[in-house]
Structures are given as structure tokens and as C-alpha cells.
Amino acid sequence: MSLPVFIDSALSAAPPVGTTLELRGQEATHAGTVMRLGQGDQLRLSNGRGLVLRCTIAAPPTKQRVQLSVSEVEETTTAQPRVSIVQALPKSERAELAVDLATQGGVDSIIPWQASRCIAKWPEHKRAKLHEKWVTAAIAAAKQSRRAFVPEVEQLHQTADIVQRVRAVIAAGGRAYVLHEDARTSLATAEVDVNELVLIIGPEGGISDHECAEFHAAGAESVLLGPEVLRTASAGLVALAAIGSRTSRWHVR
Template sequence: MTAPVFVVDRLDAVGPEFVLDGPEGRHAVSVKRLRPGEAVVLTDGAGRRAECEVVGTEGKDRLVVRVTSVSEEPPQTPRITVVQALPKGDRGELAVETMTEVGVDAIVPWQASRCITQWKGDRGLKALGKWRATAREAGKQSRRVRFPEVADAATTKQIAALLAEADFAAVLHESGEDPLATVELPTEGEIVLIVGPEGGVAPEELTLFEEAGARAFRLGPTVLRTSTAGTAAAALLLGRTGRWS
């Protein structure tokens, strides 16, 4: 089994011996019950990692480790960004969790015209915070050291601008004539994938996205919910681009 991952704010401040404290230290000591000699990984979530060995514990929330090596994981290519329309309830966190687990690089919340959920004011900030916390926890759970970026919620016009800069852009939509599984993909650069809301991408949104350079593609013969479509499509792209090989 791979070593558990814990997050620290600054890896450049980690010396030969380091004390992991706070919530991360408490989880390591009181929940994981790590013991001397066991391996752990410290990360800043931005690609840097420190391989460590547990030396001991202090109380219920301080883990003392010896750093054996420090390295940096370069960004993978092509970079995969998923634009996720806002689902109802906690399905947004589910989408973020599973997309993080499969390896998506960035997630952009999208306030599509047919979204029932509305991110406004403090409620919107709270929901965004939940998405970012979910990405962090899922990143740790899946043993990632480069967590996905969760952007601020974007409008349709902002999404169109993002698509215009992409090396490949796709909208999951039933109007697509070609399956995503057969399209030619770039081996580097930026791939942007659009996942619409439960009510689907509105015609005017689809037109705007097509004008920005995105094409509509089918994912498969079944209808997936918005909270699972992005994960399924990202897994397909990760396999086809060689990132899973």
C-alpha cells in the first residue's frame, strides 16, 4: 500500500526533521495511528513532495518525521480541464471528488442557464469552499501531490473565452455526431471538456461554444448524470492521451 499523504503549507520550510501538527497531525496520530518506521508523504498540493519516515509522536496531534528526500512532480500533459455545470445538492462535491481521483488538472464551476442551483453571495462562496476542500481531501486520498485547481464560478461568456484558448475543446452533448472515444486528441497543450447541467446545454450556449472552437461529442449510448459524466469522460481522455499508460 502506498504511503499516506499529508498537506503542509510550505515544503521549503521542511528540514531534515519535521513536526506535522494541527488538523493534519491529529489525523496522522489519532486517526491513522502512525507508528515509528512507517512511511508518509508530505506535499504542498502544488507538485512538491517529501518522502518521510515516522520518528515518533508527541501527544495526540503532533507527528515527528525524518525527511529522506524531496522532489517535484512536473505538470502532466496534455492538461485536462473540466467545466462542470452546477449540480443540485451535494452532487457537485461528488463530481469534484471523483474527477480529482481520476486525475483531472482543473475544474471550473459553471453557472449554466439551465442550472437549478445558483451560487450567489455568501452561499456561493460557501459552496465554492466546499468544492475546494473536497478537491484537497480527494487529492490526499488518491495519493496525489498536485491537486486540481478549482476556479471561481464562471459565466458562459467566460467559458467561451477559455475554450478559445484550448488546443482541443469538447462539449458532451447528444447532438454530437462523433463519439469522444474516436476523436483525434493532442498529445500536449490544453484540453477543455464541457459538462452541462441536468437540463442540458441550452441551444444559445452550444452555439456560443461552437463559435469559440468547441465541438459537440457523444460519450456513449447511455445517459449519465452531470455529476458522473465528467469523471467518465476524463477517464476516457486520460487513457487515450497516454497519461494512464
């Protein structure tokens, strides 16, 4: 079984083997109290940006502090192509599921989108709290799936913001795809050998004709995932799997 992963975002540079570090706060509580790890047990400590340390617990853990000894240093690079998912806001009970599944699938960036047909809304006074829930879900899923990178969760975007992003990505040599049930082209045959991909996922009520027209005018293409209509929360994972099977993203590194 692979070693559990813990996150310390303050970890910036790779320390020499033999260095003593401390895991503190909630991560220490999770290691010592929840997982019941003890002296001599091993774990992986990541900064969520590609640096991963294999560590041994050097002393009996406490609730707020776990002393670690670094035994191995691993620095990984992001998979290619870089993939961002524009995720229309799902209903509250499915929002964190959408983030969780996309993170497990290896997404690099998640962009919350207030689509016109979204039932869910992010009002100004709740926006920071709702955004933090998505960030927390991404961190938890990255740890569970043993990822070296925690995907970035961007701030809430409106349709005009997504249009600008699409134009910028295409101008830089990337591709943008709108996942749409009426598309004629399959994602399985779409061009993915580029530096960056943007996948636009609509709400349960679908992407409006006006939004589709704006995305197409910016250079995005509509693609089909398969014969079934997927829920917005699971579409991202299925799309990432389709891309991963045709690129190096899911190859063992």
C-alpha cells in the same frame, strides 16, 4: 499498500534528505489520532503542486504535531495534455461527488459553471463558502488517490467567461469539447494530442441550445461519451478515462 498522503501547501522547496519537519493542525490530528500512525511509521507529505516527500515519523505523535524525518524527495511534473473540466453546478448532494470523481480521474483544473439550466445556484453571500467546499473535496480526493497535484478549483464562471476561456485555449493550440448526447463525434476519436483540453459538462437538464451555439462559435466541438446518458457528477471521470487511455496521462510514471 501505498503510503498515506498528507498535504502541506506551505511546503515550497525540496528539503535535503534527513531534514526534520513538522506536520501540524488537522493533518497532524488525522495522522496521529484518526489513522493511528506512530513513531517509525512512514507517510508521504505533498505540497499539492508536485513535490512529494517520503517521511518517517521521528517521535510519538501528539494531536497537533507530528515530527517527520525526510527520507526521500520526489518531484513530479503535470501529465499532458493539461485537462480542465467546466462543471455545471450539480444539485448540492452531487456537487462534491463531481469534484471527488474528477480529482480521482486526474483533472488539473475544475471550473464551476452557472449554466442556465442549473437548479443549484451560488448566490453572492454563499459563494465563498460553497467554493471552499469544492476546494476541500478536491484536497480530500487528491489525498485518497495519492495524487502529487491537487487540482485547482477556480471561482464561479458564467457562460460568457467560459466562452472567453474556450477562445483562449483554442488560440493557444488546445481543444475544447462540449459533452453532448446529440453529438455525432465520439470523444474516443476526437483530437487529444494537444497541449490543453477543456471539457464542458452541462447540468442534469442539459446544455441549452443558446449555450451550445456560443461555445461552437468560440471554436468548441460537441462530442459523445457513449450510448448512455451519464449524470453530470460522473461524466467528468468517464471523459478523463477516455482521454487517459489515449495519452500518457494514465501511464505509470
